[in-house]
Amino acid sequence: MDDEKHLIQRTLAGEKEAFEMIIQKYQRPLLNYIGRTLGDYEMALEFTQEVFIKTYSSLHTYQPNYKFSTWLFKIASNYIIDYWRKKKIDAYSIDQQNESSHRIHPIQIPANEIPVCRNYEIAELAEKIDHTLQELPPALRELFVWRHVNDLSYEEMAEIKGVPVGTVKNRVFQAKEIIRKHLEENI
């Protein structure tokens, strides 16, 4: 952590190598987050570059009391949302569904549920999940990727999105249920 702060200070002092080390540390998680959220590898490479360039240009505004990775993911998330808006992709906000009631409804398990995940080996199921990710609504896909690809905590995700932790949890569970349902339908 101190190392990271030191790297940021060196970058701000104009040291190219320091920023290169920051990129090397975060390039994989960021590329995987952007790639899996957009579903396109080439586009992910381009967007990841742009996000790092944006990060560099606004590094002087970074508050050290904020976790750097959270700040970086927030920049990336805003970049993706801007893209979705420009492309008019319907990426509804994660708290949109509960705007009227301000309550989170528990997800019920349907009666006579057909077990589907247990029919597959873990690796095979992981591959199927990967293919099903694009069936998720964009906002839910983003949360699912953060949780399971980037291993972010619910608290970190809530901080990035500026919504309650309970809402984030519920949306991640909803994403998993949609994936499960999709696998069940395509068995």
Next chain:
Amino acid sequence: MNCLTADSIYLFLEGELSPAEASRVRAHCARCAPCTEAVAERRQLNQAAQNLTAWPVPSDFARQITARLFPERLSLRRALWTAAAGTAGIVSALFLVFLLSGLSLLNFLMSLNQTILSGLRDLTLYGAKLVKLLTLLAKVFTRFSGFMWDNLAHLSGLPSFQLQAALVGITVLLIITLYFGVKRLFPVGEKS
């Protein structure tokens, strides 16, 4: 206790429930087969979700980004050295040609001067001709494509696709007949 919701199962699997709540879930599962099955199903889903294959990062990715952020500037010293090296190269090449051609220095410089001047004159002449020809070709192409476009627009206005296809077919046939007919009547450059 009612049957488990998906939320409570995921919270249970991720260790997010209090010990008391977790015990209640376990106790419920001990006497409810569908909920036991639902927990096993989601445990498998969770494990697979944690095992998605990572996308590879190109080996020079970080360098590509820093190259965009910190473009290398040519320093004055480096620029001077580059210019000096270039000049030295040209002078050496000229000296080598002078040695190999066996001309006197004066003759060599005069022939070099003549070659450069005539080359420049030819280049200007042919360049001007080429520009003129290209302009003419562009004009002809623009008019021809405009003509074709207008006629195609008329053609697409016809009600039936079959009629359009038949008209195109007849036109192509007419062009071919015309081409071979003219060639037969006027056998230019062909031996009889």
